[in-house]
Amino acid sequence: MDIGHRLRTIREERGLSQRELAAKAGLTNGTISLIEKNKTSPSVASLKSLLDAIPISMAEFFSPLEDAETPKVFYRQSEFIEISPSSEGQVSLRQLGNAEQHSLQVLHETYPPGADTGPELLVHDGEEAGVVISGEIEVTVDNAVSVLAPGDGYMFDSRLPHRFRNIGTVTCVVVSACTPPSF
Structure with a gap:
């Protein structure tokens, strides 16, 4: 896109x-x-600030036109929507399907070493949860900070200021969900 x-x-x-x-x-x-x-390329936090100012959700900004009459059920890896396209050292956020047509937003997130969601803490309506698939990720939610490893997870109210940062030496992969789709 x-x-x-x-x-x-x-x-x-x-x-x-x-x-x-x-x-x-x-x-x-x-x-x-x-x-x-x-x-x-804007950081995830900067793009979120821009879209909040318009106002439009990330899901709506990146939503493809899908036929609402025949909802899509299965998605190949190549069909995920690039919310934050991968580039050298940057976070890659790939969305499963058109979140505007569902009450759940699912993301496949990739954080190269040193990558983060930006210096500004993210805040948006909803709840989010995720599971670390590989690597490690430092997650800040309000005043709490934790480093999560493969198999570890998180769940919190997205209205709390939050940030994700790979402080490790290998790429971190997270699968997350947000409801309602507000990111």
Whole structure:
């Protein structure tokens, strides 16, 4: 998905200038311009701030057009929706199906060593849970911090400030769910 083009299209549909969106999201209009020109990729937290300022959920932003009459049940790995496309050293978030058509959002998350969801703590409506498949991940929820290993999991109210960070030396993979789809 062309994130920059999609962001510009939605911003313009909502009648927002780059400057207005930047002010609402707490970013500079130069940053918005770079994102829209695909000259930089936003962190997960920055993209979430932008979409909250519009307002539009991550699920809606990345939702493909699926035929509502014949719901899709099975998805191949190549059919997952790239919410945060993988790039060198960055978090990759891949969504299973169109979360706008369901009450549950499922993500396949990959954190290379040193990658995190961004310096700003995430906050959004809903609850989320996940299980670490491989590697280790440091999870911060409100004032609690824990390093989770394969087989470990988490579950919390997403309205609490939270962050995910790979402080290890190997890639970490997490499968998570959020309900309702608000991320």
